[in-house]
Amino acid sequence: MAIEQSTQSNSIVDVLETVLDKGVVIAGDIRVGIADVELLTIKIRLIVASVDKAKEIGMDWWETDPFLSSKAAEQNTKELEKENEQLSKRLEQLEKNMSHNSRY
């Protein structure tokens, strides 16, 4: 169901197209010129996208960056070895299944 009720889930487009463009348009004493909503939304969406990206990687990305931390490099190798092992197992299983199937 695509019904969203919390403020958190209101997208940037939803908010900007209403707040910047709608509401009572009445001259206050201070004149504020805000750029084109379309352009603004695109720019802001890009900022948000990069923030999300940063969160996805984790705020401590520099700690796990192999170029910046030898500890991270060590951990990285271990993870790669583990992944390698898992992949080998899956491949083995797949090959088994295939030879099993080909008998029919």
Next chain:
Amino acid sequence: MSELIYLYGIIPHQKEEQPFSDLIGIDGEHVLHTINFDQCATVICRVEEKNYGEKVLEEKTKDMEWVKDKAFHHHETLIKLRERTTIIPMKFCTIYQSENSLEDMVSTYAGDWVQLLDNLKGKEEWNLKIYCDRPSLREKVAEHDLTIKEKKEEIESMSKGKQYLQRKKLDQLVDEQVEKELNSFSKSFHDKLSTYCDQDVVKKTWNKDVTGKDEEMCWNSAFLLPLDQVEGFLEEVTTANNEHQHAGWKFEVTGPWPAYHFVNLSKSEV
């Protein structure tokens, strides 16, 4: 340092001071409060001129991060106010120099405010956006649309040279039919929903660069609904999603919003 007045919205005249002091203002320091006038009241927060003066704002509004944060603050504050009272939402960054000039504005528009508040009482704004999967719709139109079918048969009977040109035209015709289909489908759903509402408005659709979605937005509209109609309205949307999901349609409804789209003034000053 002198202070300015940031105006969030207009609410009905208050018998007592409204307790909005739990809401923090746009500057992150001052709290919200009301200033009462004869026929209505204003919800405001004070801001320092050095931070919200015209020159400073001109610079700040170029800073996307700032605009994003403050626009969301404005929106979220109005959502909270709307939960407590009928409110006429102001556009982002409506700022006055002094209580006197705020009073001048209020007295100029007092008649409008009273009428608007009366009209908004007991109603909520809900927004509808319809998204579609254009490639799959195009495929369907190309295969099943009657006009297209006839045209195809006509082309089959032509000479090779003519066929080439006509096939190109056919592509165009398919695009036109898809556009028609998108519009009539969306419009008929909008019309169905508008039987629940008091007022409605059709808005501009945004392209994918703006929405950041995979699907294409093909309809964007807003409704002002009496409270007792909201449930029925939302049920229609749920039903439509269930019925048309497989065909690539998505109906997204958001709300309740402050009545941003239904507060046009009869004598706007713009």
